[in-house]
Amino acid sequence: MSGEFELISRIAARISPRSDVVLGIGDDGAIVRPPVGRELVIVTDTLNRGVHFPEDTSAFDVGWKALAVNLSDLAAMGATPAWCTLALSLPAPDDVWLDACIDGFLALAVQHDIALVGGDTTLGPLSLTVTACGTVAAGTALRRDAAKVGDDIWMSGTLGDAALALREVLQNKPCADELRSRLDRPSPRCELGRALAGIAHACIDVSDGVLQDLGHVCVASGVGAEVRLDALPASEVLAVQVEGAKRWRLQTAGDDYELCFSADPTQHSVIEALSNSLDVALTRIGRVVSGQGVRAIDAGGGEVQLPSSGYQHFG
Amino acid sequence: MSGEFELISRIAARISPRSDVVLGIGDDGAIVRPPVGRELVIVTDTLNRGVHFPEDTSAFDVGWKALAVNLSDLAAMGATPAWCTLALSLPAPDDVWLDACIDGFLALAVQHDIALVGGDTTLGPLSLTVTACGTVAAGTALRRDAAKVGDDIWMSGTLGDAALALREVLQNKPCADELRSRLDRPSPRCELGRALAGIAHACIDVSDGVLQDLGHVCVASGVGAEVRLDALPASEVLAVQVEGAKRWRLQTAGDDYELCFSADPTQHSVIEALSNSLDVALTRIGRVVSGQGVRAIDAGGGEVQLPSSGYQHFG
Numbered sequence: 001m002s003g004e005f006e007l008i009s010r011i012a013a014r015i016s017p018r019s020d021v022v023l024g025i026g027d028d029g030a031i032v033r034p035p036v037g038r039e040l041v042i043v044t045d046t047l048n049r050g051v052h053f054p055e056d057t058s059a060f061d062v063g064w065k066a067l068a069v070n071l072s073d074l075a076a077m078g079a080t081p082a083w084c085t086l087a088l089s090l091p092a093p094d095d096v097w098l099d100a101c102i103d104g105f106l107a108l109a110v111q112h113d114i115a116l117v118g119g120d121t122t123l124g125p126l127s128l129t130v131t132a133c134g135t136v137a138a139g140t141a142l143r144r145d146a147a148k149v150g151d152d153i154w155m156s157g158t159l160g161d162a163a164l165a166l167r168e169v170l171q172n173k174p175c176a177d178e179l180r181s182r183l184d185r186p187s188p189r190c191e192l193g194r195a196l197a198g199i200a201h202a203c204i205d206v207s208d209g210v211l212q213d214l215g216h217v218c219v220a221s222g223v224g225a226e227v228r229l230d231a232l233p234a235s236e237v238l239a240v241q242v243e244g245a246k247r248w249r250l251q252t253a254g255d256d257y258e259l260c261f262s263a264d265p266t267q268h269s270v271i272e273a274l275s276n277s278l279d280v281a282l283t284r285i286g287r288v289v290s291g292q293g294v295r296a297i298d299a300g301g302g303e304v305q306l307p308s309s310g311y312q313h314f315g
Numbered sequence: 316m317s318g319e320f321e322l323i324s325r326i327a328a329r330i331s332p333r334s335d336v337v338l339g340i341g342d343d344g345a346i347v348r349p350p351v352g353r354e355l356v357i358v359t360d361t362l363n364r365g366v367h368f369p370e371d372t373s374a375f376d377v378g379w380k381a382l383a384v385n386l387s388d389l390a391a392m393g394a395t396p397a398w399c400t401l402a403l404s405l406p407a408p409d410d411v412w413l414d415a416c417i418d419g420f421l422a423l424a425v426q427h428d429i430a431l432v433g434g435d436t437t438l439g440p441l442s443l444t445v446t447a448c449g450t451v452a453a454g455t456a457l458r459r460d461a462a463k464v465g466d467d468i469w470m471s472g473t474l475g476d477a478a479l480a481l482r483e484v485l486q487n488k489p490c491a492d493e494l495r496s497r498l499d500r501p502s503p504r505c506e507l508g509r510a511l512a513g514i515a516h517a518c519i520d521v522s523d524g525v526l527q528d529l530g531h532v533c534v535a536s537g538v539g540a541e542v543r544l545d546a547l548p549a550s551e552v553l554a555v556q557v558e559g560a561k562r563w564r565l566q567t568a569g570d571d572y573e574l575c576f577s578a579d580p581t582q583h584s585v586i587e588a589l590s591n592s593l594d595v596a597l598t599r600i601g602r603v604v605s606g607q608g609v610r611a612i613d614a615g616g617g618e619v620q621l622p623s624s625g626y627q628h629f630g
Contacts, residue, residue, distance in 0.1 A: 022354060026535070027459050028391040028519060029358035031451070034349040039337060042432060043344035044400040044446060048439035076343040085359040087402075087444040117357060124363035124442060129402040129435070131359060131446035136346070144342050204343055220341070 007095075007121060011102055018115040021083065030117035032083050038135040043073035049126040053184070054169045059097045061184035063104030066128040068186045069207060071112055072257040075193030076205040078142040079134030081114035087131075089124035101128075112190050142196060142203035142261070147221035151201055151262035151288040154271060156189050156280050158235040159210060163253035164242065179237055186257035192280050193259060199270055200261035209254035210285075211306065214294045217262070224291035230299045233283040248296075249306055262288050322410075322436060326417055333430040336398065345432035347398050353450040358388035364441040368499070369484045374412045376499035378419030381443040383501045384522060386427055387572040390508030391520040393457040394449030396429035402446075404439035416443075427505050457511060457518035457576070462536035466516055466577035466603040469586060471504050471595050473550040474525060478568035479557065494552055501572035507595050508574060514585055515576035524569035525600075526621065529609045532577070539606035545614045548598040563611075564621055577603050 012025040022031035034040055047053055047066050057065075067084065074081050086105065090098070109116060114132065161182035168175040169183070189205075196203060202221055204213045210232070214225050229248045242250060263271060275282040289295075296304045327340040337346040349355055362368055362381050372380075382399065389396050401420065405413070424431060429447065476497035483490040484498070504520075511518060517536055519528045525547070529540050544563045557565060578586060590597040604610075611619045 023456070023458060028388040029356040029394065029449075029456075031392070031456050031458075032355045032357065033453070034355050036351060040347045040349050040355075041344040042347065042398065042400060042446075042448070044402050044433055044435050044444075046402045046404060046435045046437045046439075046444070048404055048437055051438050073343040077346070079344065083357065085357060085446055087359050087361040087446075089361060089363055089442060118359055120359055120361045120444070122361050122363055123366050124361075125440040127404060127439060127442055129359075129361065129444035129446075131357075131400055131402075131444075133355075133357070133448075134344075138348070141338070141344075141346050143338060143346075 007098065014102065014106060015116050016110060018113065021115050021117055024115065024117045025119065030083065032117060035135055037138060039138050039141065041074060041077045041079035041134045041136055041141060042131065043070050044129065044131040045069045045073065046127060046129040054166070057184055059100035060104035062128065063101035064108050064185050066130050067105050067108045068188050068257060070130045070132040071108070071114070071188035071190055072186065072205040072207065074132055074134040075188050075190045076142065076203050076259055077134070077136065078140060078193045078197035078203065079136045080194055081112045081132060081134045081190060083115050083117045084130055084132040086116060086119040087129040088119065089122045089127040091123070091125055136197065140197040142193065142200055144202055144204055144217045145220035147202035147217050147223050147262040147288045148264070149223055149288055149290045150265065152265050152268070152284050153225060153227065153260065153262050153286040153288060155210065155233055155258060155260050155283050155285045156192055157258040158233040158238070158281065159206070159256050159258060160238045160247060160251035160253070161235050162186070162255040163250040164238055166255065183255065188257055189259045189280065191278055195274055195278065196261055199267055199274070200263045203259055203261040206256050206258055206260050207254055209252045210260055211252045211294050211296055214260060218292055218294060224289045225286060225294045226289050227286035227294060227296050229296050229304055231283060231285045233281060245304070248304070252306055322413065329417065329421060330431050331425060333428065336430050336432055339430065339432045340434065345398065347432060350450055352453060354453050354456065356389060356392045356394035356449045356451055356456060357446065358385050359444065359446040360384045360388065361442060361444040369481070372499055374415035375419035377443065378416035379423050379500050381445050382420050382423045383503050383572060385445045385447040386423070386429070386503035386505055387501065387520040387522065389447055389449040390503050390505045391457065391518050391574055392449070392451065393455060393508045393512035393518065394451045395509055396427045396447060396449045396505060398430050398432045399445055399447040401431060401434040402444040403434065404437045404442040406440055451512065455512040457508065457515055459517055459519060459532045460535035462517035462532050462538050462577040462603045463579070464538055464603055464605045465580065467580050467583070467599050468540060468542065468575065468577050468601040468603060470525065470548055470573060470575050470598050470600045471507055472573040473548045473553070473596065474521070474571050474573060475553045475562060475566035475568070476550050477501070477570040478565040479553055481570065498570065503572055504574045504595065506593055510589055510593065511576055514582055515578045518574055518576035521571050521573055521575050522569055524567045525575055526567045526609050526611055529575060533607060533609060539604045540601060540609045541604050542601035542609060542611050544611050544619055546598065546600045548596060560619070563619070567621055
């Protein structure tokens, strides 16, 4: 195993530059030039082995996902990705694993033009913390506290595939590659998030489960929400394999990295046009109401209590 | 134990605001307003229990040190601290421990006017990753690649107390509080770092040991360095307890979070004035020479090979 400093050089040599990076990896800190007139959005998320990804996840996918979950947070704020850092703890030196992990990380970084500008490598149980910075035109970031009574609630993509894949992995069942990749290689909705600035009111990513995450929007905005469970978008794989309340449970379990946003009903056609131009499914799943809390309802309008709605890291 | 979201609210309620923070803890990301005409410096560092601090370190000190090591990196770049995030993995929910850890973190944050704007809390082996942002006037950051042949090499404070304290802890010897606090509560040299912009050429913090860290400066700047081991500043505690090569070994072991910088000899009196005005000892420990590598020499000018010079996280 090469030492820490050789590792840093190897990573540095593989990073595609951005013109606003004055000094990248290799000093005590990175130096970047924030664009004038824009605000900075800062997000951070940790992945621990066995907690946030199955033990058997490939190094490439671990690297990919560590960045993806952070890009998803930037997307939920409507921010354009710019720079990020990676703090990596590894139980033992392992060049092959590390190179593959960085491969996965950089494969996604290139797609979203985000530069890895710094990091830290330490000995410890496998854990990755990424901090990512993006930029938004001043005053245009999408926030949780901006939902308005009467808004439609929209959802991007489909929900539940990651939870289905995780269930199969945990039960040692064979999991089709296509399904497994929904767990291991989420596609953060950065383009959509940016496009929604000025169109959406509130926006979040549903990493912790759509009902729980919508609950935070309701608290922050001082509103309530009604979600039609049968309207939650499902992939064909999920729709074929799981029905009814079992499906709803998977669809509200989190780890999907899709965007959920509220918008005035007058934006309906604008949002449908956006769906076409970005080739991302956008589905109306409910509406913002007065009051508080999230009501999950079935096709008949009856309230449904789901046994476990979403993910809490602690508690 | 309260859940993650209650924890977030509790932390959010305790943070002193900065006027450039548009949106702090509690959304998918924080929103901040970078000052016009300044560059952004981004640093990140992880502390793992048993690797970066002894198992018995108090929660308060763990929180303090997690921020301190990052502030020290900002100091080494000459940056003014602005915003930071904290990603915290805890093996089991523990309100009391967490509150004390946040106490330590915020006690130091207030001193340096840095705002905690976001974070992540997860289950996992005890680990803290802080990412900190600071700002510098464009073009004035202190870098590793700016040392010039003929420069004096200066050192702030004293070296070796943290290593002495760690040795005593690992040998289960009683360790005086004053000495132990040098290991657990380093005082990052932010004020000094800022003041050195425009005065120093290259600058680093010596977290990994002065000889090793100077080695990086030499590589980046294409120069060599000569360090007089007997000139390395020592505290009274260290000077009384340890002599000669044993002392030098402790003084080059790292974990001191002092600044080492190079400056033109004509800056001598300016630097001495700075030492007085900031009340920080600044000691000349060597000079930048042509060639490459760091030569550690004794009082007679003979080269000294120290058995282990500094800390590598991997390898």
